[in-house]
Amino acid sequence: MNTEQRFSQPEFESGYVIPQMEQPPSHLFGDWLWGWGNVLVLLLALALGVWLVHKRRSRLGIILLGGTSLVYFGFLRNGCVCPIGSIQNVAEGIGCGTGVSAVILAIFLLPLVVALFWGRIFCLGICPLGAIQDVMVIGRPKTLPRWLDAGLTLIRSAYFWLALLVAALGAGYLICRFDPFVGFFRLGGFPHMLIFGGILLVLGVIVARPYCRYICPYGLLLEWVSRFAKKPVEITPQKCIACRLCAGGCPFDAIEAPSTGLPPEGMARSRRSLAWRLVLVPFVLAACAAFAWKISPALAELHPIVSLATELRTASEGGRPSPRVFAFEENGGDAQRIFDTADVIKRRFAFWTPLAGLMFGLSVCARFVHLATYRRRDVFEINSGRCVACGRCYGYCPLNRKR
Secondary structure, three states: OOOOOOOOOOOOOOOOOOOOOOOOOOOOOOHHHHHHHHHHHHHHHHHHHHHHHHHHOOHHHHHHHHHHHHHHHHHHOOOOOOHHHHHHHHHHHHHOOOOOOHHHHHHHHHHHHHHHHHOOHHHHOOOHHHHHHHOOOOOOOOOOOHHHHHHHHHHHHHHHHHHHHHHHOOOOOHHHHOOOOHHHHOOOOOHHHHHHHHHHHHHOOOOOOHHHHHOOHHHHHHHHHHOOOOOOOOOOOOOOOOOOOOOOOOOOOOEEOOEOOOOHHHHHHHHHHHHHHHHHHHHHHHHHHHHHHHHHHHHHOOOHHHHHHHHHHHHHOOOOOOHHHHHHHHOOOOHHHHHHHHHHHHHHHHHHHHHHHHHHHHHHHHHHHHHOOOOOEOOOEEOOOOOOOOOHHHHOOHHHHHO
16 A cells, blocks of 8 residues: 655754655455455354344353454454444445445444344344453342433433534544543553543443443444344243243343333323423423534534644634644645635534434433333333343243253
8 A cells, every 4th residue: 555645754963764664464365355254254243143042042152152252353353343333434434425335334234234133132242342341240230210221321322423423524433532442452542541441341240231231322223223123032932921030130121020001090190291291392302402503613623624723723823833733834734725624614513413412302302201101011021122132031031941
């Protein structure tokens, strides 16, 4: 691969000679074949996961698959066969018109397609971020109150729309920048991110997989898709006998207990609560869109051109020039062109950021409405949106153990 000299080389008076840049060697079979090889490995892991969850129903097999995936996708591939981060590639390709490579598109779509048919198989441990957290699920973690759990899931929704917006407008990859576990996979990284990842792992002993449940943006997509799964994960291979043994076995609160409904006075209260929440929907949507529009200038500063324009203006007003400004001026950059481009980018952020806020507002309203609704259940059921196909409930079900 040829490199382009973007800036003129400095001249040293000490006789120092700038070493010639060396390109890292390509993979043995070429980058194209290597990329599709990773896609094939991901496909095989997903297929094996489907077999272990739906046919073999083996918790031990799921553990072994998760450990193997952690080693390969995590430590050997440095966490870079990543459907989570591919969200940004797809958003940038569409928003900036740069297109998306077939390999990245396949990595993005494969877990979603599998989830549409068989549930969140990718989350059982094929995802290295989930596998490394699953190691910390010891005993029975705490069950959070329903209102608190619903509120924390809004963090994931806000993160999803923010990362989507920033990537689509060419301002960078927030998900990769704030990945809490990639530093462990690469055996090094920024100290603050390593500390954040360590805190999440320790917190995982109390609240199982906190990143997966409350932060992971790809998990939000998988939750949406898996709710329509043709064959979702089931607790027992036969008809549930309501023995209640599985109820305490799920650390992710994905098993919903039987419910006969509410008494008449409870139903009346629920209807009134639902009516008030529906009345608040337009106000919540307007507030979220207005807040997003208010912070759009700050979000625009994430774009390198906008931040460079800000630094140029600061330097022109007598401030101390930053290294970027110094390099820009030394190479004869056109400041007016940077200012004009930055203004265009700011207008794009001002236009699209309220839409992202509106979509987040819809998530908030959906949670409000969900908390006020009740559904009759005669047996214990798995919430297919929350279930990460870990197979822990298999060991609690007497019918499955007999099988």
